[in-house]
Amino acid sequence: MADTMLTDAITDDNAWAEPKPTALLVLADGTVIEGRGIGATGRAVGEVCFNTAMTGYQEILTDPSYAGQIITFTFPHIGNVGTNDEDIETVNMASASGVRGCVIKTDITDPSNYRALRNFDAWLKARGIIGISGVDTRALTALIRARGMPNAVIAHAPDGDFDTAALKAEAASWPGLVGMDLAPDVTTGQTFRWDETPWVWGKGYGRETTPVHKVVAIDYGIKRNILRLLADAGCEVTVLPATATGEEILAHKPDGVFLSNGPGDPAATGEYAVPAIREVIAADVPLFGICLGHQMLGIALGGETRKMHQGHHGANHPVKDLTTGKVEITSMNHGFAVDSASLPGTVEETHVSLFDGSNCGLKVKDKPIFSVQYHPEASPGPRDSHYLFTRFVNMIRARKGEDALPEQG
CATH class of the missing domain: 3.40.50.880 (Class I glutamine amidotransferase (GATase) domain)
Incomplete structure (x- = not known):
């Protein structure tokens, strides 16, 4: 029976296939980083920065100062305490903060805090924030430290169907934050x-x-x-x-x-x-x-x-x-x-x-x-x-x- 199962797996091409990425972070220099999509679907263009805080991801993502930016969290476990209505920093609770997206390492877990009212992924969807998980955020942070904050497009498509060439062109053509009144x-x-x-x-x-x-x-x-x-x-x-x-x-x-x-x-x-x-x-x-x-x-x-x-x-x-x-x-x-x-x-x-x-x-x-x-x-x-x-x-x-x-x- 075991031999039959192994034979079936070997003859089934899908059994050994890598999961198709459902999110991309495409840098202006053409670098493509693959991952798993979280939060809202679609695409957004912005400047990629990294944040070294170990706590407060909800406050960070609702800080209007991040408008025009895609935040890379260096702390690997983001979303583990869920979200609530008390920790939002935008004055208008219903408005978007302006952040273009977020990049995290590990998959989002169920909330583990007594104050949590909503799962982090559902909260991202509700606020229209596109995210990508499964990224080597240490490597991305090292790249930013070496080369500066790159312009990029973050994209999330559940079917994994991306026009990578168009995303590269969009990232390369975005003018950046210099001279931008936000x-x-x-x-x-x-x-x-x-x-x-x-x-x-x-x-x-x-x-x-x-x-x-x-x-x-x-x-x-x-x-x-x-x-x-x-x-x-x-x-x-x-x-x-x-x-x-x-x-x-x-x-x-x-x-x-x-x-x-x-x-x-x-x-x-x-x-x-x-x-x-x-x-x-x-x-x-x-x-x-x-x-x-x-x-x-x-x-x-x-x-x-x-x-x-x-x-x-x-x-x-x-x-x-x-x-x-x-x-x-x-x-x-x-x-x-x-x-x-x-x-x-x-x-x-x-x-x-x-x-x-x-x-x-x-x-x-x-x-x-x-x-x-x-x-x-x-x-x-x-x-x-x-x-x-x-x-x-x-x-x-x-x-x-x-x-x-x-x-x-």
């Missing part, structure tokens, strides 16, 4: 108020009922946890679209202004955002920027930005605060950086990356204005940098003649 794709369409505060074990999210500082936040792709921490610091937060003018911002008579994170090239978004930022600077209103907001503040102050080789994406980036000597572990997500050498003498570099020495923070010497390149709100990531929200509020309190609060991480 803030309009992820910003709010209208002004709104925010009062939700951070999540507390056993209670969930709270509400700020007695705010004392009026803050206007400019949404270039803002994350929910940023708004929560501003509210938790006692701020009445009004969120304005990325296209808000200086006049519109100052019409709210804010005690402080916050410039948010966001995707794309800061020089491109800065075409309309920088003039507004300069009006706020001239008004001497306390100003705090992060990520894209940091980069555009640097431009507004006379500096320049540059495209990075591989960018910084992860939750384990060491940064030194030169004003205190403190080293903190931070969350980062950026492919552009402020060129420190381009900053004028009126601007002081306050933070630097201990990985590559790149600029991670600045402040104006004679004004209540500062910014950082990384994400102090984390989500995901360590909470080492939460003190920066207190630093911002202390600038507001100083203008009001109030005593400073202690900075706590």
Whole structure:
């Protein structure tokens, strides 16, 4: 009986056939990476980056700063704790975050966390995110480190039928993120108020009922946890679209202004955002920027930005605060950086990356204005940098003649 089964297997060509790939990642140089399709079907073009965080894949995939990018997760087990409605970082729960796709190593397992409401694969489908599993993500990460972040097309077809030549042409012809303004794709369409505060074990999210500082936040792709921490610091937060003018911002008579994170090239978004930022600077209103907001503040102050080789994406980036000597572990997500050498003498570099020495923070010497390149709100990531929200509020309190609060991480 066993011999008969072996003979049947040998004569059956399909018994020895390799499974047909149902997803491809096609790089602009023509490299084709095969795998198993997950999430939504179809194809999308973007820039491939890698993220080194071990947790928080749901927050990462809903961070609007990733618009235009295909994320390679270096941690092999992605999706194992499922997904829920509390860990989404886009402000509009129903909107897409802008991420073009995701690349993972191992197949998705059933959820193993008590908070899980949906399997990761079903969640990807619902949000329209195309994914590929079964990829040697260590090799892909090594390629990005050596050659920089490539443009690529990610495609998922359950029948495995791909026009590879067309995918190669699409990847090669995509212009890339340099010169691309993506803030309009992820910003709010209208002004709104925010009062939700951070999540507390056993209670969930709270509400700020007695705010004392009026803050206007400019949404270039803002994350929910940023708004929560501003509210938790006692701020009445009004969120304005990325296209808000200086006049519109100052019409709210804010005690402080916050410039948010966001995707794309800061020089491109800065075409309309920088003039507004300069009006706020001239008004001497306390100003705090992060990520894209940091980069555009640097431009507004006379500096320049540059495209990075591989960018910084992860939750384990060491940064030194030169004003205190403190080293903190931070969350980062950026492919552009402020060129420190381009900053004028009126601007002081306050933070630097201990990985590559790149600029991670600045402040104006004679004004209540500062910014950082990384994400102090984390989500995901360590909470080492939460003190920066207190630093911002202390600038507001100083203008009001109030005593400073202690900075706590």
